[in-house]
Amino acid sequence: MIRAEAEGLDVAAVLAHYEAHGFARLGPVLDDAGIESLRERADDLMLGRVVYPGLFFQPDAASGRYEDAPLGLGWQGPSLDYRKLEKLEKDPRFLAWLENPLFERIARARIPGDIVLYRAILFHKGPAGGSNLPFHQDGGKLWGLTREPDLQIWTALDDAPEGGGCLEVVPGSHRAGLVTALGGVIPPDRVAAADADAHVVPLPVRAGEALLIHNHVWHRSGRGRPGQRRRAFSACYMSADTTCVRKKKAPRVFPPVFRHPVRGG
Numbered sequence: 001m002i003r004a005e006a007e008g009l010d011v012a013a014v015l016a017h018y019e020a021h022g023f024a025r026l027g028p029v030l031d032d033a034g035i036e037s038l039r040e041r042a043d044d045l046m047l048g049r050v051v052y053p054g055l056f057f058q059p060d061a062a063s064g065r066y067e068d069a070p071l072g073l074g075w076q077g078p079s080l081d082y083r084k085l086e087k088l089e090k091d092p093r094f095l096a097w098l099e100n101p102l103f104e105r106i107a108r109a110r111i112p113g114d115i116v117l118y119r120a121i122l123f124h125k126g127p128a129g130g131s132n133l134p135f136h137q138d139g140g141k142l143w144g145l146t147r148e149p150d151l152q153i154w155t156a157l158d159d160a161p162e163g164g165g166c167l168e169v170v171p172g173s174h175r176a177g178l179v180t181a182l183g184g185v186i187p188p189d190r191v192a193a194a195d196a197d198a199h200v201v202p203l204p205v206r207a208g209e210a211l212l213i214h215n216h217v218w219h220r221s222g223r224g225r226p227g228q229r230r231r232a233f234s235a236c237y238m239s240a241d242t243t244c245v246r247k248k249k250a251p252r253v254f255p256p257v258f259r260h261p262v263r264g265g
Helices: 004-008 011-021 032-046 092-098 101-110 188-193
Strands: 023-028 056-059 082-086 115-125 133-137 151-156 167-169 201-203 209-213 219-221 230-239 256-258
Touching: 004 023, 004 101, 011 023, 011 101, 011 209, 032 082, 032 092, 032 115, 032 230, 092 115, 092 230, 101 151, 101 230, 101 256, 167 209
Parallel strands: none
Antiparallel strands: 023 209, 056 082, 082 115, 115 230, 115 256, 133 219, 151 209, 151 230, 167 201, 167 219
């Protein structure tokens, strides 16, 4: 599924930009057949044509407000109005994409030792525009880990234009770490104090393009354009030494993705 021209990408240059700014563009990496394959499978899952036990679903808010998105409901029947689908590593098509050689090169350059997957997730803004997503950080106590991951690779399955659901980031904001110990949505007073709206940079993409997004960089996305869907697939990679410390439920076990070969004598 990977474009031939993407195989020779200068990973060192991409990661240097990522280290400095908290994001980086990979450019077009997923070929046209791959785009169609993952779009088809995303819809198969939302419409119940393909089913995996344990897949996570979150319906979208009819109001278009992130705050109104229902929690804990899970699968609500066939619908193209789901906001999130998680545990997509269960699906062979999405697993093949998140394990592609380019992503492995990037992950190995960033993460020593064996590498596991924190999550593989589809973010969806449906034909009605979906929901806004306010400034947030992906980490903290909400994630319940012994160490903070810092590598997410986000692939556009549809065009995400400026003003139409593209990601927006505050460059360099990752260097200050978490705003709150909890993580997640950044409190409005902290957003105002940082004058984030004056520093935000939109990252419009075409279908098939991919972005690196640091877990701690401030990022958000607005609603999509009515009548146009915005599907995007994100994989978060981390060291296999990371463990789950949550108490209310059984600790999560993270699937391995890239193992270092055992060297013989």
